[in-house]
Amino acid sequence: MFVVDDPLVVDGLVVRYGAKVAVDGLSFRLRPGEVYGLLGPNGAGKTSTIKAILGLVEPSSGSALVYGKRAKDDPVYVKSKIGAVLENPVLFDSLTPNEFFEFVASVRGVRDVDRIRALIEAFDLQTYMETPIAALSLGNKQKVAVVAALLHSPGLLILDEPFNGLDVRAVAIFKDILLKHIEKGGAVLFSTHIMEVAEKICTRVGIIHQGRMVDEGTVDELKQRIHGSSLEEILLKATQLEKDVAEALKGLG
Amino acid sequence: MDKSAKGRALVDSLYKEIVFQSYVASRLTGLPTAQVNRLIRNGLRSKYVVTGVYGFIFVLIMFATLTMSVDGRLIFPIEAFIWVFLLVFLPTLQLSYGASAGGQIREMLDTLPMTTAQIERLSARAILKTIDAPLAIAFSVLILGGILVGPLFTLSSVLGGVSSLGIAMLAILLLMRTFRKFNTTSRFGSVLRMVVVVPAIFVWVLTGYVANLKVVATSPTMIYTPILNLVGVSAGNSSALYLALIYTLIIGAVGYKSFLSASTLLLSPLVSTPQKAGRFKIRVRSQLASIVVTDLRQVVRSPRLIGFFVTPLVFVTILVYDLYFGGAVSRIGFDFVFLQDIVPFVFAISYMPYVLYLSELRGYSYFKILPVRNSMNVLSKMLTTLIVFFGLGSIMAYAAYLPLHSIYVFAAVYSLGLPLAASVLLTTVYFNYSINKMSMGVAGTLTSILFTVLNIIVLGIPVGFYYAGALLGAPPLMRVAYLCVASTVELIALLIVETRVKP
Numbered sequence: 150m151f152v153v154d155d156p157l158v159v160d161g162l163v164v165r166y167g168a169k170v171a172v173d174g175l176s177f178r179l180r181p182g183e184v185y186g187l188l189g190p191n192g193a194g195k196t197s198t199i200k201a202i203l204g205l206v207e208p209s210s211g212s213a214l215v216y217g218k219r220a221k222d223d224p225v226y227v228k229s230k231i232g233a234v235l236e237n238p239v240l241f242d243s244l245t246p247n248e249f250f251e252f253v254a255s256v257r258g259v260r261d262v263d264r265i266r267a268l269i270e271a272f273d274l275q276t277y278m279e280t281p282i283a284a285l286s287l288g289n290k291q292k293v294a295v296v297a298a299l300l301h302s303p304g305l306l307i308l309d310e311p312f313n314g315l316d317v318r319a320v321a322i323f324k325d326i327l328l329k330h331i332e333k334g335g336a337v338l339f340s341t342h343i344m345e346v347a348e349k350i351c352t353r354v355g356i357i358h359q360g361r362m363v364d365e366g367t368v369d370e371l372k373q374r375i376h377g378s379s380l381e382e383i384l385l386k387a388t389q390l391e392k393d394v395a396e397a398l399k400g401l402g
Numbered sequence: 403m404d405k406s407a408k409g410r411a412l413v414d415s416l417y418k419e420i421v422f423q424s425y426v427a428s429r430l431t432g433l434p435t436a437q438v439n440r441l442i443r444n445g446l447r448s449k450y451v452v453t454g455v456y457g458f459i460f461v462l463i464m465f466a467t468l469t470m471s472v473d474g475r476l477i478f479p480i481e482a483f484i485w486v487f488l489l490v491f492l493p494t495l496q497l498s499y500g501a502s503a504g505g506q507i508r509e510m511l512d513t514l515p516m517t518t519a520q521i522e523r524l525s526a527r528a529i530l531k532t533i534d535a536p537l538a539i540a541f542s543v544l545i546l547g548g549i550l551v552g553p554l555f556t557l558s559s560v561l562g563g564v565s566s567l568g569i570a571m572l573a574i575l576l577l578m579r580t581f582r583k584f585n586t587t588s589r590f591g592s593v594l595r596m597v598v599v600v601p602a603i604f605v606w607v608l609t610g611y612v613a614n615l616k617v618v619a620t621s622p623t624m625i626y627t628p629i630l631n632l633v634g635v636s637a638g639n640s641s642a643l644y645l646a647l648i649y650t651l652i653i654g655a656v657g658y659k660s661f662l663s664a665s666t667l668l669l670s671p672l673v674s675t676p677q678k679a680g681r682f683k684i685r686v687r688s689q690l691a692s693i694v695v696t697d698l699r700q701v702v703r704s705p706r707l708i709g710f711f712v713t714p715l716v717f718v719t720i721l722v723y724d725l726y727f728g729g730a731v732s733r734i735g736f737d738f739v740f741l742q743d744i745v746p747f748v749f750a751i752s753y754m755p756y757v758l759y760l761s762e763l764r765g766y767s768y769f770k771i772l773p774v775r776n777s778m779n780v781l782s783k784m785l786t787t788l789i790v791f792f793g794l795g796s797i798m799a800y801a802a803y804l805p806l807h808s809i810y811v812f813a814a815v816y817s818l819g820l821p822l823a824a825s826v827l828l829t830t831v832y833f834n835y836s837i838n839k840m841s842m843g844v845a846g847t848l849t850s851i852l853f854t855v856l857n858i859i860v861l862g863i864p865v866g867f868y869y870a871g872a873l874l875g876a877p878p879l880m881r882v883a884y885l886c887v888a889s890t891v892e893l894i895a896l897l898i899v900e901t902r903v904k905p
């Protein structure tokens with residue numbers, strides 16, 4: 150019997166840095182066609198979760214299965230299934246975007262040069278193709294990282310704060326690409342603290358706080374359950390940061 | 403806090419930031435705090451390591467001079483000139499490469515309530531602080547040594563040291579200016595970064611020239627040629643002294659101005675040249691080829707890493723000269739040349755894989771999300787290293803072949819490819835081990851020393867077998883066979899270890 154495995158199954162994931170517990174028993178699942186938003190304040194454990202999925206840090210317990218496999222057991226399989234944009238992507242500074250895309254395409258075995266070209270033009274990078282990545286603006290670096298993540302038409306896109314520094318045009322195109330991607334049965338996991346974006350494109354969101362899942366569901370479900378009108382309000386309520394904010398404001402006088 | 407104390411505190415933090423930028427930040431981002439602190443400590447400490455090494459060299463030169471004949475001693479100030487140059491030129495150049503974040507430092511300084519002149523003076527002081535200790539030790543030894551050898555030597559060697567400082571600063575300023583004119587990705591820029599080491603090599607080769615210099619203190623050359631006439635100064639010639647005072651003053655002043663401009667330049671933003679839009683070509687390669695190409699590109703574009711790349715090249719140049727034009731092979735025999743020159747050349751190349759891994763580290767967190775098998779990566783490092791070895795090694799073997807006319811020379815040189823391959827595996831194990839320890843390939847001093855020792859052993863055992871063969875009277879090709887067998891055993895052993903240590 151053939152089992153079609155889901156793009157991502159995270160089960161009881163724990164990530165520790167020494168004594169610090171960054172992710173504390175997190176579980177969630179992504180089905181094909183879903184855009185899942187991982188929401189949470191700074192330090193909630195979003196990046197650590199993503200790193201564990203990619204195999205960049207080893208979980209202390211629990212697991213993350215990408216199309217049925219753990220990064221630890223079959224890193225090449227997992228990495229070929231994922232397209233990732235990491236937080237503060239460290240690219241190859243001395244290469245030009247042109248050389249960088251050549252490198253990523255070659256390593257990932259992408260032969261479709263027209264697709265690469267189309268992506269470059271969609272993100273308006275043509276004029277920067279010969280500039281060393283080190284000399285690009287933050288937004289353009291981010292675009293380079295996004296294009297590199299999309300080159301091989303991955304099944305699962307993992308994006309850590311992907312809208313950092315992107316301009317309006319790029320965000321619009323990016324959203325469009327995400328929608329096309331899930332229409333074709335792909336899945337997207339992304340972390341963000343920009344609520345409008347999450348509200349518009351997520352099919353489901355998980356709110357995490359101090360490494361734990363506080364609440365999970367569609368945006369509408371959460372609105373009803375927590376009695377908030379916007380995702381931002383829901384986040385503040387769910388993570389009980391509302392009181393914090395009030396106190397901080399009082400302190401500032 | 404009074405004003406000068408405040409200034410000192412600022413210079414201190416600025417100095418720390420410059421060291422951080424040039425030794426640490428250019429390598430990585432996103433390290434845990436403890437690691438960053440350790441790396442900064444290592445960076446700061448490296449100044450004292452350099453000081454120790456140079457102090458030792460200067461003391462050595464001084465004693466060597468003391469043992470010389472009265473005439474021979476006269477070259478002391480010229481030796482001082484050469485070593486002060488290397489002492490200033492190399493570390494400052496290294497600094498100028500790493501500080502690509504210099505622009506940001508400058509912007510931060512510009513927000514402080516100070517005048518531009520104050521900021522520039524502050525930057526100059528902070529940069530001076532990166533070489534102050536080695537300079538102090540050098541001049542102390544020169545002065546003390548001069549007193550031992552004779553007071554005239556103190557005078558001439560200090561004059562030599564000051565001129566040397568000035569010329570080094572001027573050279574650095576000119577190089578920095580030229581660098582900034584060219585894009586890092588241009589071919590010409592890469593070639594330029596390779597030739598940058600030439601002034602240093604030139605001065606280094608000068609030591610050989612100076613050692614063979616026929617010193618006649620009264621000859622016009624030793625009185626009227628700048629720098630060389632420091633010999634005349636040591637011998638007490640007053641014309642030489644006046645001339646030397648004049649040019650030292652001029653060079654010193656030019657050097658001081660150059661230093662101020664260079665330190666300002668060091669902390670100012672790089673302006674990248676505008677690009678023509680439109681045409682671009684995407685060429686997809688095989689996985690192996692693309693890793694090799696990317697590795698080479700990064701190494702060639704990083705002025706820091708290219709130094710490692712150029713070292714073997716320098717070896718070959720000096721060697722070919724020595725073997726072919728100097729006739730060393732016929733003079734001392736191939737076996738000796740093999741041990742004295744060719745094996746060290748392989749040793750220099752054996753550090754390349756480490757450099758390649760280091761370049762990968764710059765994009766490391768990115769590299770880690772790519773589906774590259776570890777074995778494929780090791781293979782790419784091995785391929786690149788062996789390409790360089792066989793390319794340069796062939797030139798060297800050919801130079802040895804010309805006087806000897808024996809094909810055996812090629813067999814001997816090429817056989818060293820095997821222990822070199824073993825060394826690549828050793829480097830891989832070491833590198834993965836450092837990554838696992840989270841020291842990210844910038845291992846502590848002790849592990850680096852351990853690595854060097856192990857590397858010497860890996861290269862040394864097969865070479866030992868070769869000479870054991872020679873001692874036992876085995877014919878030349880048999881000795882090569884011994885070497886090959888020994889390194890094959892190593893290769894297999896390291897392969898087993900390598901597959902056990904996962905990155």
Ligand SMILES: Nc1ncnc2c1ncn2[C@@H]1O[C@H](COP(=O)(O)OP(=O)(O)O)[C@@H](O)[C@H]1O
Pocket residue numbers: 166169170171189190191192193194195196197198433434
């Ligand atoms: N390399 C590390 N070493 C130690 N602690 C870390 C490391 N990376 C992250 N942390 C800590 O783990 C927690 C979660 O961090 P992170 O996953 O980056 O959160 P988020 O991405 O949600 O902002 C934070 O408290 C952070 O300080």
Ligand SMILES: [Mg+2]
Pocket residue numbers: 192195196197236309
């Ligand atoms: Mg994060």
